[in-house]
Amino acid sequence: MDDEQLAREELSYLLKEFPDLELLASGRNGLEAIKLIENFEPDIVFLDVQMPGLDGFGVIQKLRETDVPLPHFILATAYDQYALEAFRWEALDYLLKPIEKERLEVAVERARKVIAEKAKSVQPELVPQPRTGAQRTKLLVKNSNRNFIVDAQDVIYATIEDGLITVVASGVEGESNYRTIEELQSNLDPDTFWRVHRSFLVNINRIREVIPWFKSSFQLRMDDKKQTEIPVSRVQTKRLRALLKL
Numbered sequence: 001m002d003d004e005q006l007a008r009e010e011l012s013y014l015l016k017e018f019p020d021l022e023l024l025a026s027g028r029n030g031l032e033a034i035k036l037i038e039n040f041e042p043d044i045v046f047l048d049v050q051m052p053g054l055d056g057f058g059v060i061q062k063l064r065e066t067d068v069p070l071p072h073f074i075l076a077t078a079y080d081q082y083a084l085e086a087f088r089w090e091a092l093d094y095l096l097k098p099i100e101k102e103r104l105e106v107a108v109e110r111a112r113k114v115i116a117e118k119a120k121s122v123q124p125e126l127v128p129q130p131r132t133g134a135q136r137t138k139l140l141v142k143n144s145n146r147n148f149i150v151d152a153q154d155v156i157y158a159t160i161e162d163g164l165i166t167v168v169a170s171g172v173e174g175e176s177n178y179r180t181i182e183e184l185q186s187n188l189d190p191d192t193f194w195r196v197h198r199s200f201l202v203n204i205n206r207i208r209e210v211i212p213w214f215k216s217s218f219q220l221r222m223d224d225k226k227q228t229e230i231p232v233s234r235v236q237t238k239r240l241r242a243l244l245k246l
Helices: 005-015 030-040 056-064 080-088 101-121 181-186 234-244
Strands: 044-048 072-077 093-096 138-143 146-151 155-161 164-169 173-176 193-197 200-203 207-212 218-222 229-231
Touching: 005 044, 005 101, 030 044, 030 056, 044 056, 056 072, 072 080, 072 101, 080 093, 093 101, 138 164, 146 164, 155 181, 181 193, 181 200, 193 229, 193 234, 200 229
Parallel strands: 044 072, 072 093
Antiparallel strands: 138 146, 138 173, 155 164, 155 200, 164 173, 193 200, 207 218, 218 229
């Protein structure tokens, strides 16, 4: 990700030489980079050190403050004085611009090895998690200073933003008293509720449509009045393909 369009295009061109790499997106600045990383959860991110608004190190810092799975960062800059700082932030590699194809090959091969080792120890979740305790059949949903009790099976999806969980059910939408999506999920039937994205928990029985989206990913159109479209994270896309034989 780079603030200079020509540099981004040049890097994109060079990356096409690696058929096992899929370019998911490119961003123009640090804030856009964070949004793209949150949405796509990539394995590797090429990140320019100098970007408007928020530099590359600021992007890494902001992501560390969230629960987003951190990618492997390969930093790029025209100035070599940032090299030590790059490795202090645990960057996988550090490239000087203009980026040479041979040097890029070294960085990509290093990334391949690290990702392969990680894949050996962490397998994607393809089956529901076992039940860890009693599952709740009723949930409290707050709306306009009123407390509604809804059947868990009537919940269509839940989402979290700025630390606030919103529950969307068949007859009501409102705030949940749970603090995290993980806490809410642990109290619901794991065969029914699926964490498709770090910010979304969905009732698999209320999925209306699976929509092909950008770069081999998918969105779920839910069975609520707004027919909300929810992104499926890259990791959970593997599970979706396995479950639905996509």
